Amino acid sequence: MLRVTDRVPDTPSEAPPASPRKTSRGAVRGRRRVHGRAALLLLALPATAFFAVFSYAPLAGLAVAFKNFSISDGVFGSPWNGLDNFRFFFDSGDAKRILWNTLSLNVLFIAATTVCALGLAVMINEIRFRYLRKFLQSSVFLPYFISPVVVSIMLQGLLAGVGGQGGAVNKMLNIFALPSVSWYSEPGAWPWILTVVKVWQMSGYLSVIYLAAITAIPVEVYEAAAIDGASRWRMALRITVPLLAPTTVTLLMLSVGRIFYGDFGTIYAIIGDNGTLFSTTDVIDTYVFRSLRQNGDFGMTAAIGLFQSVVGLVFVLVTTFVARRFGRDTRVF
Amino acid sequence: MTLTDTPPRRRRTVEPFAVASLVVVSGFALFCLLPIWMVIASSFTDESRLVRSGYSFFPTKFSLASYRSIFTESAIRDAYVSSLFITVVGTAVALTATTGMAWVISRRVPRISAFFGTLTYLPMLFVGGLVPFYILVTQYLHLENTYWAVILPMAVSPFLVFIEAAFFRQIPEEILESARMDGAGELRTFVRIVLPLSKPILAVVGLFYATAFWNEWFIPLLFITDEHKFPLQLLLQNLIGNVNAAQALQTGSAAAPVYQLRMALTVVTVGPILLAYPFAQRYFVRGLTLGATKG
Secondary structure, X not given: OHHHHHOHHHHHHHOOOOOOOOOHHHHHHHHHHHHHHHHHHHHHHHHHHHHHHHHHHHHHHHHHHHEXXXXXXXXXXXXXXXXXXXXXXXXXXXXXXXXXXXXXHHHHHHHHHHHHHHHHHHHHOOOOOHHHHHHHHHHHHHHHHOOHHHHHHHHHHHHOOHHHOOOHHHHHHHHOOOOOOOHHHOHHHHHHHHHHHHHHHHHHHHHHHHHHHHHOOOHHHHHHHHHOOOOHHHHHHHHHHXXXXXXXXXXXXXXXXXXXXXXXXXXXXXXXOOHHHHHHHOOHHHHHHHHHHOOOOHHHHHHHHHHHHHHHHHHHHHHHHHHHHHOOOOOOO | OOOOOOOHXXXXXXXXXXXXXXXXXXXXXXXXXXXXXHHHHHHOEOHHHHHXXXXXXXXXXXXXXXXXXXXXXXXXXXXXXXXXXXXXXXXXXXXXXXXXXXXXXXXXXXXXXXXXXXXXHHHHHOOOOHHHHHHHHHHHXXXXXXXXXXXXXXXXXXXXXXXXXXXXXXOOHHHHHHHXXXXXXXXXXXXXXXXXXXHHHHHHHHHHHXXXXXXXXXXXXXXXXXXXXXXXXXXXXXXXXXXXXXXXXXXXXXXXOHHHHHHHHHHHHHHHHHHHHHXXXXXHHXXXXXXXXXX
């Protein structure tokens, strides 16, 4: 970054090769361009500084993954220990569990949110009353803006209720003559509970994107289908959904690219340090956080982080490539 | 947005699928709103009633006790101030940095735009992870227990840079050219012409940042240990832990409305978002739509 900024003073030498006064216009434009370049660098400076400090500098810190790190010796003073940190993690027996949890939970989340968002978008599109449709769309989009901590409180209210006496969910179960469940000590239920939370959070958000893609479908296609006597259901099934395929693939690829990253915010806010539920809900990110905070194990934590980044990068690159091939005309982000 | 009158000839007949859609979407909307409503209703319900019959969707025994204690509790006021500071200053910083970078990328100046585009894109692909970040903030920048520990790491979202750049590219070149003809320099053109034209996207990006700052709790959890500097989300998170621990004494004395207070604090925390949402919502939709259709 600094090198680029340093170049500003010597840019004039390459900009006006023509004699300054010959044609006033040319000279002015020449000077402007130089001036403009400095202005652009100035505008880019804050964000560049940000990336330099928070995105690029930490990469040097990844050396910790290969070190026996101690705070007093610092990043560069701590002794190297080769692959010990990685070995320690993969031998610990936790590795298999958290990798499996990360992948399986994300697959559940992706599948469920995609299906729900797609269905929601198609159905919202069917609603004729304009204000009602707006209201419903806003309602399903709202959960996206609720913070994980608040989501956690709501979930506790619905599942555990006041003082663990059972919430609305258990009351519903009781109505159907089913026994109450003490959810916070039932690890088996949590992949599904978290999936419901994800659907609640994300479906509306994703459906907004799908709806935008639906509006891009030419009206004539539907008119032709209507003349052929197709019902709205058939149109949705045979026109809307197939024409949404590129958008769907692009969005899917985006989430698959992130499949190696757990949703720390939501999962940790909900599960916290409730060890009973770790067997099904502990993902890479929550594990990393706990081993850093509770055990202060910098080396191993950095090793897991590096492993996650590298595998994550592979996923991102592969899925970006796939998305480019499939969704050429609807590029999302 | 309107496919409302797609098949003009079949208006009269009631389409089963349209009816089914209305029912399903309404159901889903209810599913989305009910948990929020439960929190609001319970925050107005008297603690004794909560302890006896649990959270409910109808505030049966109306009470403002928890709100009264919220507004007298100094910890909560402190947290509100913290959250406000982080959100307002954070959004201002983030919007400045993001907008500048987005403009440079969108200008398509040879080499410069590509360079900064790549600089912004790479962090989306590869991140250093928690440990280097933690060491950076605590050992090198020494930002623990300052609001900057929350603001600075979240100051630029590459994704939002690209959203903004996509918008900037739609500004007709002629407008910029005519400004230049009138003798305006690059910076002047940007401030006087581009920014006023870009109010919609600035609103979108600003709102995305503002919600992100307001809702953030992980970074404060990492770096803020001074209770006076806790933002709301962290205070709330702490309360979850405490009530979990306090579940043993669940007989609950009426003196301290723990459960009602918890719900009221939740309402206060989501309050600004719920209040701003009706007005801000269309900007979010517009931002996402822009992202979905433009590259």
